[in-house]
Amino acid sequence: MKKIETFAGVFKARGVERRDFLKFCSLISVSLGLAPALVPRIVHAMEHKPRIPVLWLHGLECTCCTESFIRSSHPIAADMILNMISLDYDDTLNAAAGHQFEEIRKQIMEEYKGKYILAVEGNAPLKDNGVYCMVGGQSFTSMLKETAENAMAVISWGSCASFGCVQNAKPNPTGAVPIHKIIKNKPIVNVPGCPPIAEVMTGVITHLLTFGKLPELDRLNRPKAFYGTRIHDKCYRRPFFDAGMFVENFDDEGTRKGWCLYKMGCKGPTTYNSCSTIMWNEGTSFPIKSGHPCIGCSEPGFWDNGPFYTRLAEVPFVASDSGADKVGMYAVGAAAAGMAVHAVGTAIKKAKNDSDSNPTQEG
């Protein structure tokens, strides 16, 4: 009989203290926004549930999601997660390679039909039969469809897989599309960000393992727990916004004093993510805390929204270099010019009519 591998087994074998394990479970429950009463459930799931096989595919991407994932802040979190799930297939992290490696993927798909998770990093180019991304002689698009066929759920890691990111920015030469445009019949969770925050990634996986289903999702299929609010609404610099104290350029007094970066093109007001609460690199910092405006990397189409350092610089669906104010001023200018011309026309017509109809009237 095949031995079912649980987290507890791996955990003991690695000599990690139970105390540290429980700390991790609490941390995850907090970041998922779960009640403390659910912590034992997480512990129980981790100790008793069989490890879920995860097939982690890499399409058109830059591996920043993987880099983020393996740097999860809690000292043992990454280690735990990587052991808790059975990461059976991941081009970047696995030691195996070549045909043998592809065999593993096929084997898992057979053995764990409907029980494995498909994690996708990057997206798929559809143009020219998908030749712009080939894996082991197969187009990534067909590999993705094949692997998704028997998956329990699909996780779209990063902005590429969720929304398209730089690959499908205009003019999108390879015809890249996000995963949800290809896989329609599976539960999909989008975990956008370029990359997503490591704790967000581990949080999503933990939720899947504990409850056997995806976390609660918003209208763009993002987990509400992490993408529920805008950066702006939980930004520690928000009081400076409300006061109207702005950084005007990157070497002024406001910069030194850490004022609001709104006028430097900060995309915080239009970006949903947890950067301003969970932060990055073991909770050390996040872009705004380091004095740089948010570039909105977890938002759909963020590459097409104009320069990073100008606020609402472009109206993406109008044209490039088309700020709303610019378009508006032109429209107002055109209206004013049109009215002026019309006024002249009216004056001429009136003068003509008056002289035509009343030639004898007093002057």
Add this chain to the structure above:
Amino acid sequence: MANVNLVKERYIWRLPVRIYHWINAILVSILFLTGLYFASPLFSAPQGGEATWYHGMAWLRYIHLSSAYLFFANFIFRMYWALFGGDKYARFGGFKPWKFKWWGKPFKEQMASYLFLTSKEPHYMGHNPVAAIMYFIFVLCGSIIMIITGFALYSENNPGGFLAVLFGWVIPLVGSSYNLHSIHHLTAWLFPVFFITHIYAVVRHDIVDRTSVTSSMITGYKVELEE
């Protein structure tokens, strides 16, 4: 024209219409200016001092949001008046631009007059067909777009709240929060374009037809003409 007789004064714009008009004019001005300002704030608070001492942006935001609610209420009131008011000159009545017939003779004649293709100046006691289509595009459609995108933007503050349930669908519809901001901002510019056109048309009509249309929005009375 010069040889028209001023027959008599007629009561055209009833009080609800005039009240709506001026409240709307004031609120749209406030909304446009405050919105433009906090989209790209010109001034910064004085150097030095605590952020908690100043509330410039917060106040502007408050003014914008509370004006928006009043604007919405005023708009609903006008819609009620247009649908159920039974006011001959202020209801939708014969305004049916989706019907081919509506674009027939009256519209063409009025358009020809505006384009100087005819010397005739058609007279209407209420809105002429070209004016009606302008109000439809700029005031009715413009206001509806601003109200929907505006509430959707406001709902972003409180995810899962009342407004988010009602208007949250707008964000996936337009693609992203950024697009939503852009649409709201771009549509806002309809109002100054309308303002210029509207003021011009009113003044022009007053000079050309002498129906005292300008003061009619205060007194309610227009002058009936006879050729």
